[in-house]
Amino acid sequence: MTTSELQACLARLYVDDAFRELFLRWPEAALQGYELDPVEDRAVRGLDVAALRFFAASLRNKRVKRFRHAYPALFALGHPHVDRLAARYHQVCGDDGRLGIHEDILAFGRFIERCAAGDDILPPYVSDLARFERHYYAASAEVAPAVRPAGALDEESRPARHPGIRMVTFDHDVVAIEEAVTSGRKPSEEASAGGYPIVFRHRTPDAPHGMVRINTPTAAVVDACDGTRPMPAVVDHVRSRLGIADDLTTPVTETVIRLLDRGVLTPVPLDGSRDTAPAEVLVADWVHDESF
Amino acid sequence: MRASDPLARIPYLGSGLGYRRQIRDAIRAATDEIDFLEIVTEQFMGSTDKDGELAEICERFTVIPHGVGLSIGSAAPLDSDYLERVRRVSDRTGCPYYSEHLALTQVPGIDIGHLSPLWFTEPALACTIRNVRRVQDLLGKPLVLENVTYQFDIPEAQMSQAEFFGRLVDATDCGILLDVTNLHINSVNHHFDPIAFLAEMPVERIVQIHLAGGFWSDGILVDGHSEQVHPEVWELLAHLTGLVDLRGSILEHDDNFPDDPGVLFQQVARAREMISRGRARVQA
Ligand SMILES: [Fe+2]
Numbered sequence: 001m002t003t004s005e006l007q008a009c010l011a012r013l014y015v016d017d018a019f020r021e022l023f024l025r026w027p028e029a030a031l032q033g034y035e036l037d038p039v040e041d042r043a044v045r046g047l048d049v050a051a052l053r054f055f056a057a058s059l060r061n062k063r064v065k066r067f068r069h070a071y072p073a074l075f076a077l078g079h080p081h082v083d084r085l086a087a088r089y090h091q092v093c094g095d096d097g098r099l100g101i102h103e104d105i106l107a108f109g110r111f112i113e114r115c116a117a118g119d120d121i122l123p124p125y126v127s128d129l130a131r132f133e134r135h136y137y138a139a140s141a142e143v144a145p146a147v148r149p150a151g152a153l154d155e156e157s158r159p160a161r162h163p164g165i166r167m168v169t170f171d172h173d174v175v176a177i178e179e180a181v182t183s184g185r186k187p188s189e190e191a192s193a194g195g196y197p198i199v200f201r202h203r204t205p206d207a208p209h210g211m212v213r214i215n216t217p218t219a220a221v222v223d224a225c226d227g228t229r230p231m232p233a234v235v236d237h238v239r240s241r242l243g244i245a246d247d248l249t250t251p252v253t254e255t256v257i258r259l260l261d262r263g264v265l266t267p268v269p270l271d272g273s274r275d276t277a278p279a280e281v282l283v284a285d286w287v288h289d290e291s292f
Numbered sequence: 293m294r295a296s297d298p299l300a301r302i303p304y305l306g307s308g309l310g311y312r313r314q315i316r317d318a319i320r321a322a323t324d325e326i327d328f329l330e331i332v333t334e335q336f337m338g339s340t341d342k343d344g345e346l347a348e349i350c351e352r353f354t355v356i357p358h359g360v361g362l363s364i365g366s367a368a369p370l371d372s373d374y375l376e377r378v379r380r381v382s383d384r385t386g387c388p389y390y391s392e393h394l395a396l397t398q399v400p401g402i403d404i405g406h407l408s409p410l411w412f413t414e415p416a417l418a419c420t421i422r423n424v425r426r427v428q429d430l431l432g433k434p435l436v437l438e439n440v441t442y443q444f445d446i447p448e449a450q451m452s453q454a455e456f457f458g459r460l461v462d463a464t465d466c467g468i469l470l471d472v473t474n475l476h477i478n479s480v481n482h483h484f485d486p487i488a489f490l491a492e493m494p495v496e497r498i499v500q501i502h503l504a505g506g507f508w509s510d511g512i513l514v515d516g517h518s519e520q521v522h523p524e525v526w527e528l529l530a531h532l533t534g535l536v537d538l539r540g541s542i543l544e545h546d547d548n549f550p551d552d553p554g555v556l557f558q559q560v561a562r563a564r565e566m567i568s569r570g571r572a573r574v575q576a
Contacts, residue, residue, distance in 0.1 A: 003367050003411060003415045003416050004367035004368060004399075007411075008399045008401075011396070011399040011402040011404050014404050014408060015402055015404060039448050040448075043411065043446055043447045046447030047444060047446070048443075048444040048445075051444035052443075052444060055408070055443040058443075058514075059405050062405060094402060095405055096402060
């Protein structure tokens with residue numbers, strides 16, 4: 001006997017509310033899933049119920065505290081359904097240890113995004129707000145290679161996003177919503193068909209993370225610069241995206257140069273550079289830069 | 293302690309602080325106040341981008357990595373990938389020992405997310421001995437295990453925690469990290485005499501201590517690592533320093549950071565005072 005079954009049963013009692021309640025109401029039903037010897041069986045049945053509940057609550061609070069830290073505006077809504085969903089995530093998406101804290105925080109955000117998008121309980125912008133905070137959190141916690149000084153544009157150029165740069169388009173003005181929510185004002189629920197593109201920059205070994213709102217034409221340029229298109233094709237792509245017949249060579253080239261200067265783009269895809277380094281958590285370094 | 297005892301080779305480390313990124317700058321500037329640092333292993337094993345930070349701290353301080361996810365009491369075998377990552381951090385710091393908790397944190401399919409108490413029985417002891425040997429063989433250095441706080445005992449135990457520790461250190465030559473605050477908290481929450489507990493413990497195997505401050509929640513004293521060290525903990529430490537030649541003390545402070553980090557350094561200094569005075573007495 002190695003106590004493996006007792007340990008498995010105890011761990012489940014600590015983290016699984018429904019299993020614990022079943023055990024407290026109908027121990028035979030709960031324990032029939034475990035091969036416990038009579039001493040182990042007595043040990044489990046002899047656990048201090050109040051202390052067991054206290055411990056379980058402390059585990060949930062510890063996990064949810066991380067989510068509160070990474071999604072401050074989401075929780076600042078003060079909406080009871082957010083707390084309900086957080087408790088549900090803790091139960092439904094149990095942590096098996098392979099996920100890691102960082103991935104758990106990201107997975108929580110995706111869970112909220114999907115739940116909020118499909119319900120009529122939370123305001124319509126909540127899914128976007130969670131997505132925004134997820135990307136902002138990822139930018140703060142995942143480290144990208146340092147921004148390299150950009151060379152000049154030439155015929156060889158196939159502009160690409162710099163490693164650690166993410167562009168995400170939201171239906172709602174999430175920056176305004178986040179500001180309103182965290183300062184206790186009621187946010188606008190309006191959505192825009194064109195969307196609100198935001199560029200997130202992951203932190204690097206020598207620079208903090210950040211984000212900047214961009215306009216739709218700039219977003220079309222960033223989108224076109226995927227590292228496969230030479231400049232004339234970038235211009236064409238932007239024209240078709242924006243539905244403009246005029247020659248856009250000059251404004252698109254100017255925009256690309258500006259984005260190169262700001263480290264959003266590189267003249268050519270950086271060989272061997274990964275998008276971001278493997279994730280690790282840096283919750284403590286949470287800084288809300290409004291721009292970069 | 294035998295001459296061949298691996299613990300005998302551990303040097304005197306002095307008094308230090310748990311490295312927390314919230315107070316990184318204050319720590320960097322406090323090489324005079326801090327003799328050594330304790331890092332949380334898991335914060336440095338996710339990716340190589342932490343290597344620079346780790347190298348920088350190791351350049352300034354002696355660093356002891358302290359893990360939270362080993363689950364040394366697991367009946368299931370320890371996770372090999374995890375152990376490899378522990379070894380990498382252990383090697384990079386060049387630490388004279390590696391510290392962890394006498395606890396269960398994982399079973400197959402569930403990460404408990406916190407330290408949970410062991411069942412103090414023969415089978416659990418056998419699993420823990422097997423695991424400690426494996427870790428020490430892999431790391432090539434002693435494992436030093438910490439007493440944890442617990443909300444409840446697991447009933448039907450076959451021995452006390454102190455006896456469990458005693459038989460574990462006998463079988464493996466591992467060391468003990470006595471968290472004096474955890475001992476105080478457990479003695480309060482579970483109504484026992486901490487001095488009597490120490491009398492049963494193999495105190496000669498205590499290598500290092502932890503000090504911290506907790507808070508009350510629903511009638512339970514919680515090891516929050518968020519307050520100043522309790523007066524009762526200093527008293528316990530005074531008792532302990534009369535018994536054993538401690539190699540090091542770490543102040544753990546993770547939350548509710550004081551505006552003035554000097555508040556932490558004063559406690560570090562007080563611990564240094566006490567353990568160095570105790571050393572002189574014990575060695576005499
Ligand atoms: Fe501790």
